[in-house]
Amino acid sequence: MLVLKIVLGVIAIAVIALLGLAATRPDRFMVKRAATIKARPEALSALVEDFHQWRLWSPWEKIDPDMTRAYGGPDKGVGATYAWVGSAKVGTGDMEITQVTPGREVAFDLHFVKPFKADNVGRFTFEPAGDSTLVTWSMEGASPFMAKVMGLVFDMDKVVGKDFEAGLANMKAEAEKPA
Template structure:
């Protein structure tokens, strides 16, 4: 009686592991929003990491987060590292910036799981607004593929991106301080 149960369990686990191996080796999460502000204003809120952290949803998740900025404040080479019990340990660096158009970052997570991703913000003018697209992509090692069977990466990260874009929109559309 025990032998058929064990064989069935083994077969089920084997099928799950085989299915997991067929899952994609990369992921991409993307969200967009329309911001009623010129691209130059929106760009300044992304390209300067001090400004970025005014609306960054991950920064707001843990008031005790410890962040450290690099020597360069904005543009290529600007960097920021953080340590947090709630959002983990990691760093980001701006790799490339095209004024009022695009910011590309390397995003490295150390804890709770190691991951190395690329983040891109694309700005497109639309009449009196700017369409902002925030995307992240990276590799999915085998263990992460197993986790993706249970956790919906697009929903988890996508919800944070949506909140961040709402925060960015609020900040960018606020009247300029005098």
Template sequence: MFKKIAIGLAAALLLLLGVIATRPNTFTLSRTATVPGTPDIAFALVNDFHRWGEWSPWDKLDPNMKRVYGGAESGTGATYAWAGNSEAGEGRMTIEESKANESVRIKLEFLKPFAATNLTTFTFKPAQDGVEVTWSMSGDNNFISKAFSLFFDMDSMVGKDFEKGLASMQTAATAEVAKRAEAEAARKQAEAKAAAEAAAAAAAAAPAVAVPTP
């Protein structure tokens, strides 16, 4: 009896291993949203790791998370490392390529709770109501991730975080658009005031014109 059970379990295990082995060797997932403003606004939020706190869906997972910035201030060569609780994990990001207002390619390295290296890409395209931002991630599926995919939909799980992050990016971009509009209005007001003061000063400095008497 025991022998039959053992044989059955071994057969089931082999079947499971076979199913896992047939899972895709790579994965790709992406989400797209329209972000208000010109492309440079959304681009700046991604291209500078110091600004990820304004929209990243993972930035607030651990209020005590340690962050280390390195390399370039922003753009190609900039790095960001984090270490937090079990939910935030530990990892590192490096901007490998940055094309102004067009795209940002990032090497994403997870260290904890599991090790993995993925490629993350952001693209920015002008749209009718702002800029179309597409956030994509791709990588290799090792045996563990293949097994994980049998029970959990990675596209759905990570995709929700992407959607949340893009929604926060929309909020941050909206605030930046309003800030720029206020600055532009203040600039125009200052220019108008300066022009009025200059005109008044010129009028005051102009010689008086004598009016002939009859």
């Protein structure tokens, strides 16, 4: 009986320590990746501000090419929307473009429904670099307490960052294709 009490006490202390550690994590997260692409900023911005073009480079489009898609609002730019329902690997959600500075920046609200609910902001920036463009893709949002706890074992930056890297590589391949 004493051994059981000791084991339960150790488990309780470990759980309290993990919850305490989670509480010290930041209230917001950001995932950011960048790549240099040999293309004009305007050409790259056009691949982002038109959700129909995402099929050419988005990593999630390649993971689940059979997902259901719905487009709304204008064809491109502010107010354009894109909703998807896909496999467990891509989930369910929607996006709406909220800001476009031609050839410089595209920002969008990103809402996940599955596999978890989250409201984030995505952003692409395009900085001229000689005959190339530095493209930066970022996503930021709130980290509620349960996300902080999950973050102790699930590193969002590494997991989502890999997808961003794949998407930027796909964008590079698409933009640098011979005409």
